[in-house]
Amino acid sequence: MVSLFTGKTLIVNNQDRDELDTERELIRVLENKVLLLFFGAGTCPRCQAFAPVLKEFFVRLTDEFYVERASQLILVYVSLDESEEEQDEFLRRMPKRWLLLPFQDELRRELALRFAVQNPPAVVVLEPNGEVIASNAVDEIRSLGPSCFKNWQEAAELVDRSFRLAEDFDNVAMRSFSDPIRRLKYKLDKKEAAGRENGEEEDGGALRLWDRLGKWGVCRKPRKIFG
Template sequence: MVDLFVDRVLVKNNKDQDELDTEREIVMRLQNRILMLFFASAACETCQQFAPTLSDFFKQLTDEFYVDRSAQLVLLYISLDQSEEQQESFLKELPKKCLFLAYEDPYRRELEVMFNVEELPTVVVLRPDCSVLVPNAVDEILNLGTRCYRNWREAAELIDRNFMLNEDFEEKSMRSFSDPVRRLKYKVEDEKKKNKKNKKRRGWGGGGDEGVEADRRGDDKEGGGSPW
């Protein structure tokens, strides 16, 4: 997959539209990930209708609000818009973590031919080795939602298989094997702190019956009792 874009400039769909323009940046962003190439146009009514669904799909798999760990998934918008203004307008409907090719980049049309895009919208799903996993995943995303990513992940044989949805984590009583150790550690530390506080209070004569009794004995020795 990296080979497809190693000499290209990918743009982030954030406010500053930061560019990934070095080989290292491209590799770090795309390596060992499933890539969704989203071919669409603002002039396409079906694309407009599908965009919110795709956006929610991607967010539920990559946004920290929904998952404890982001899926190994990249969304790249391949604009087939008729103008840069149309492209900018359509990008507002897509997640900020989405990437895209600049409107003036002719590689957009090359990719359209390369993957034989005949209808819009089209979502071509690629394995990390650039081979096609799903020629057009639009219907799959509409019908299965985030469940289809699990199928892709298994078929793509990604190295890291530790991704879980929040709901999967909530079904478990503990989030990690070290939780009981941490809890015991903090409990012991709390007990030590309490004991230290109690010792200080006794030393000041202000804590418990022993402190009061000590004060009484001191008063008797100093002649503070009855003269008779």
């Protein structure tokens, strides 16, 4: 799959528009991943209707707020927009982890021809070796949601990485000061729910959360007013 972008530049859809233009960077980002090529246009009504569905699908699989570890999934937006301004306006509301080709790159049209894209939106699903898993997964994503990724993962025979390499943490920005607190609370809420099923005290999870936050100096542990 890396060969698909050999000699090309991929742009990260973040504020700085970071560029991936070396073979090493492309391998690190694309290797052992399922690749989604999303062909769309910001002025296309069907694309506008599908974009929130695809955004939710992608976030549910890659945001650590929802999953313990981001899925082996990469999305490249292949713009069919008529201008770069239309492209940028459309991507402004999309996930920052999406990648895109430079608007001036003719590879956008070459990919549309190669995968016979005629009516956007279209989502082509590729194995790491470039083989096609689905020529257009729009309906599958709409009907099955994130669960369809497991089918793609099995079809691609991905190597399950139960760890993350050191370089995977490079340039990982904290979304906000409260981000680690939010993640911890999310995990403790799940443990607390499981504890209640086993007959544990209902306030145990909350008090443990305050204990940990107190150690960080974020807030003080609340006093038990009743009981």
